[in-house]
Amino acid sequence: MDTPSFKLAEKIIERLVQEKLLTIKEGKKLLPKLAEGKLRSEDWQLPIETSGQKESSDEQNRAETNHY
Amino acid sequence: MSKTALKQITIKCLRGSVAPFSLSFEKGKKLTIVYGENGTGKSTICDAFEFLGKGKVGSLENKGLGKTNRYWQSLGKKPTDVSVTLETGSSTCQAAIGKNAVVVMPPEARPSVEVLRRSQILSLIEATPGDRYKAINRFVDVSGIEASEAALRQLIRDLTDSRKIAIAVVQENENAIQQFWETAGKPMKTPLVWAEAESARETDSLESEIGALTALREAYNRLTSYPELLTTAEHGLRTAQKTLLGAKKTAEQSLQSISQDAGEVLGVLQAARTYLTRYPSPKVCPLCESSEKTADLANRIGQRLKNFSSLQTAQKQAASAEEEVRRADLKVATLIETARQLSSDFEKCRAAHSSLKDIALPKSPAPEDPSILAGWLSDNARLSGEWKKAEAARYDRKQFVSTLQKALQTWRDNTEVQRELDRLLPRLQRALEIVEEERRLFTDNMLTTISGEVGRLYEAVHPGEGLDKISLELDPKKRASLEIGASFCGLNTVPQAYFSDSHLDTLGLCIFLALSALDQPENTILVLDDVLASVDEPHVERLIEMLYSEAIKFRHCVITTHYGPWKHKLRWGWLKTGQCQFVELTKWSNDSGLTLVGTVPDVERLRLLLAENPPDPQLVCSKAGVVLEAGLDFLTLLYECKVSRKPENRYTIGDLLPAINKKLRQALKVEVLTGMDAAGNPKYMTTSLAPIIDELTRIAEARNIFGCHFTEISFKLQDKDAVLFGEKVLALMEALTDQDAGWPRNSKSGEYWATSGETRRLHPLRKPV
Numbered sequence: 001m002d003t004p005s006f007k008l009a010e011k012i013i014e015r016l017v018q019e020k021l022l023t024i025k026e027g028k029k030l031l032p033k034l035a036e037g038k039l040r041s042e043d044w045q046l047p048i049e050t051s052g053q054k055e056s057s058d059e060q061n062r063a064e065t066n067h068y
Numbered sequence: 069m070s071k072t073a074l075k076q077i078t079i080k081c082l083r084g085s086v087a088p089f090s091l092s093f094e095k096g097k098k099l100t101i102v103y104g105e106n107g108t109g110k111s112t113i114c115d116a117f118e119f120l121g122k123g124k125v126g127s128l129e130n131k132g133l134g135k136t137n138r139y140w141q142s143l144g145k146k147p148t149d150v151s152v153t154l155e156t157g158s159s160t161c162q163a164a165i166g167k168n169a170v171v172v173m174p175p176e177a178r179p180s181v182e183v184l185r186r187s188q189i190l191s192l193i194e195a196t197p198g199d200r201y202k203a204i205n206r207f208v209d210v211s212g213i214e215a216s217e218a219a220l221r222q223l224i225r226d227l228t229d230s231r232k233i234a235i236a237v238v239q240e241n242e243n244a245i246q247q248f249w250e251t252a253g254k255p256m257k258t259p260l261v262w263a264e265a266e267s268a269r270e271t272d273s274l275e276s277e278i279g280a281l282t283a284l285r286e287a288y289n290r291l292t293s294y295p296e297l298l299t300t301a302e303h304g305l306r307t308a309q310k311t312l313l314g315a316k317k318t319a320e321q322s323l324q325s326i327s328q329d330a331g332e333v334l335g336v337l338q339a340a341r342t343y344l345t346r347y348p349s350p351k352v353c354p355l356c357e358s359s360e361k362t363a364d365l366a367n368r369i370g371q372r373l374k375n376f377s378s379l380q381t382a383q384k385q386a387a388s389a390e391e392e393v394r395r396a397d398l399k400v401a402t403l404i405e406t407a408r409q410l411s412s413d414f415e416k417c418r419a420a421h422s423s424l425k426d427i428a429l430p431k432s433p434a435p436e437d438p439s440i441l442a443g444w445l446s447d448n449a450r451l452s453g454e455w456k457k458a459e460a461a462r463y464d465r466k467q468f469v470s471t472l473q474k475a476l477q478t479w480r481d482n483t484e485v486q487r488e489l490d491r492l493l494p495r496l497q498r499a500l501e502i503v504e505e506e507r508r509l510f511t512d513n514m515l516t517t518i519s520g521e522v523g524r525l526y527e528a529v530h531p532g533e534g535l536d537k538i539s540l541e542l543d544p545k546k547r548a549s550l551e552i553g554a555s556f557c558g559l560n561t562v563p564q565a566y567f568s569d570s571h572l573d574t575l576g577l578c579i580f581l582a583l584s585a586l587d588q589p590e591n592t593i594l595v596l597d598d599v600l601a602s603v604d605e606p607h608v609e610r611l612i613e614m615l616y617s618e619a620i621k622f623r624h625c626v627i628t629t630h631y632g633p634w635k636h637k638l639r640w641g642w643l644k645t646g647q648c649q650f651v652e653l654t655k656w657s658n659d660s661g662l663t664l665v666g667t668v669p670d671v672e673r674l675r676l677l678l679a680e681n682p683p684d685p686q687l688v689c690s691k692a693g694v695v696l697e698a699g700l701d702f703l704t705l706l707y708e709c710k711v712s713r714k715p716e717n718r719y720t721i722g723d724l725l726p727a728i729n730k731k732l733r734q735a736l737k738v739e740v741l742t743g744m745d746a747a748g749n750p751k752y753m754t755t756s757l758a759p760i761i762d763e764l765t766r767i768a769e770a771r772n773i774f775g776c777h778f779t780e781i782s783f784k785l786q787d788k789d790a791v792l793f794g795e796k797v798l799a800l801m802e803a804l805t806d807q808d809a810g811w812p813r814n815s816k817s818g819e820y821w822a823t824s825g826e827t828r829r830l831h832p833l834r835k836p837v
Contacts, residue, residue, distance in 0.1 A: 035216075038212075
């Protein structure tokens with residue numbers, strides 16, 4: 001798709017992934033819905049929550065590795 | 069060459085095409101200029117493209133015609149006669165008028181077409197900000213993102229509210245636990261530590277204690293009714309026994325009043341009564357035939373039968389009383405047995421309470437003998453109330469622990485909710501910031517790109533006028549509203565207020581071009597219908613140059629014009645024609661409709677005249693003279709040669725040739741591009757112009773003798789002199805100009821003048837001193 005919304009959606013998803021607010025996989029999944037305006041509240045919440053949990057568990061793992 | 073390049077458009081019965089009209093597009097040329105005086109049918113060609121690409125005929129709109137489709141067909145033709153066929157490198161598609169709309173077959177071959185007409189050139193500038201926004205909407209429309217962004221914003225709002233509620237609930241629960249803790253006498257360090265410990269206690273034991281106490285109390289209560297029940301039953305038994313005695317006595321008395329052979333006598337008496345009913349006054353006894361005591365015999369027999377009936381009744385009553393005694397006796401026995409069983413049950417319940425130290429129990433076991441049950445119950449009557457209180461206390465305790473557990477669980481849940489939201493909300497807020505930031509950036513970039521492009525195009529037409537700072541801005545206070553801004557005399561203002569009509573026209577055209585170029589120009593056929601009309605003379609040449617350079621971005625560009633100088637500049641090869649096909653329409657007629665005429669540059673005409681066999685000396689000299697004047701005019705202007713001034717700049721060969729002095733002639737050399745070497749570098753062949761110009765100086769008279777006037781001198785000259793003059797002029801022009809790339813006017817190299825693509829390099833850059 002080549003609409004302005006799709007072009008912008010690609011940039012937004014790229015930034016969100018870059019800032020670890022989304023995983024790459026979730027980002028790919030969200031992209032079409034984001035561009036088409038079909039993202040509902042829960043569609044935003046779950047992946048951002050999940051990536052947050054993943055990030056904190058990664059941090060914890062790193063901390064434990066450093067500790068050992 | 070792209071496979072989608074245009075080959076030919078054929079128009080039948082649309083507007084001015086009363087007869088089928090075909091326009092073939094030259095291979096390799098993406099720009100077609102259709103020149104024609106007014107009324108030659110230029111707009112019909114534009115209409116055909118619009119009919120094909122957009123299903124409408126824009127030239128008829130806004131003329132007070134209402135629905136215009138009834139005027140689409142040529143006068144006297146039917147809508148079904150109309151068709152426009154476009155052949156391209158890859159397909160052929162045809163548009164016709166369908167029942168409700170223009171139908172294009174095959175639909176997938178329908179080209180993308182953008183048409184700008186003279187009447188529409190200011191439409192975008194004069195439009196309301198809302199309508200202006202609609203024109204650019206397809207490039208900046210991110211409504212999908214805005215909708216998703218709104219959902220994210222709403223989520224943050226909802227979760228912020230949820231967080232506030234969670235905090236309030238946590239506070240409320242903390243207060244409740246604090247109160248419980250204080251009521252409990254503040255045991256342990258903090259209310260929460262105490263609450264955790266308290267709610268960790270098992271409530272199952274309380275549950276079983278409540279059950280046991282309930283069972284004990286109910287077992288006791290069941291016993292309480294038995295003394296009275298037993299007393300009542302025993303009283304009933306005694307009464308039944310007494311009744312039995314009386315009944316027996318009555319029966320005995322009745323029996324004594326009746327003889328021993330009462331049974332047989334009863335039969336005789338009943339037979340006699342039957343007889344006496346039939347013969348009520350017999351004279352003798354029917355049995356003994358005695359006539360004594362026959363009077364009142366029937367009554368006496370009746371009395372004797374009555375005595376027999378009383379006996380029967382008494383005997384029945386005695387039997388009934390006996391049955392009643394048996395039942396009462398059984399009832400007493402059953403009650404005694406049940407009371408014993410209930411006493412045993414109570415003892416079992418008591419045994420189950422051995423662990424309940426705080427519960428008082430009867431000192432003696434429940435009696436097996438019902439006769440002392442009442443006393444035992446009386447001795448322990450207060451205990452049942454105590455058990456009830458103990459049960460209620462345990463129930464209250466259980467309720468409290470349960471309430472405390474719930475309060476603690478709610479506190480834990482909401483604390484967790486708050487913690488999770490504290491982690492999640494900043495992430496969501498950051499996501500929203502990114503979405504907002506990127507959206508603004510995207511829109512701003514797009515508008516900057518469009519306005520930058522408009523400015524670039526505008527500057528190309530109006531260089532150095534300082535009017536290139538065109539800005540397109542979305543009004544932040546209004547949705548879908550676009551403002552145009554421009555710099556005028558160093559101040560930012562709206563162009564409509566200060567720009568001249570001609571400048572506004574150029575601006576309108578630049579905006580149209582910039583927008584068209586944004587939307588897949590390689591797939592778009594751009595049609596500009598007579599847009600040069602109002603552009604003033606100093607700018608039109610630059611506008612044409614700008615259109616040349618922009619046209620190549622599109623799949624194809626068709627420009628119609630009635631601007632005469634354009635035709636003549638092309639005729640003289642002054643314009644780069646590498647991408648350009650020039651066609652000319654001649655006068656339209658009702659019989660033939662649109663008609664094309666050939667337009668051949670004059671250098672080509674000279675070449676054709678020389679190629680004739682034999683060449684016509686007069687025609688050759690006449691054409692060569694005009695061409696030479698054009699060439700010398702170019703050189704003398706380029707090198708700023710001294711020429712005596714004349715009114716209206718009418719210079720002849722006699723004025724111009726001497727102006728190219730000896731030094732300049734010697735220096736004039738042209739490098740002609742002949743191809744590329746193996747390494748891909750251009751190869752040039754150098755031609756010195758001095759010998760050609762010298763020779764032309766020598767035989768220049770031939771032009772006047774042969775080409776301009778009728779003189780007898782021409783009879784004395786040979787035709788070959790005229791042909792030689794023509795050949796030298798052609799040689800000069802072939803060296804100097806390129807049919808496709810035009811004249812060498814570009815000095816960017818700093819060393820020479822070059823044509824587009826450097827097909828010619830003219831030396832020197834400056835006239836030698």
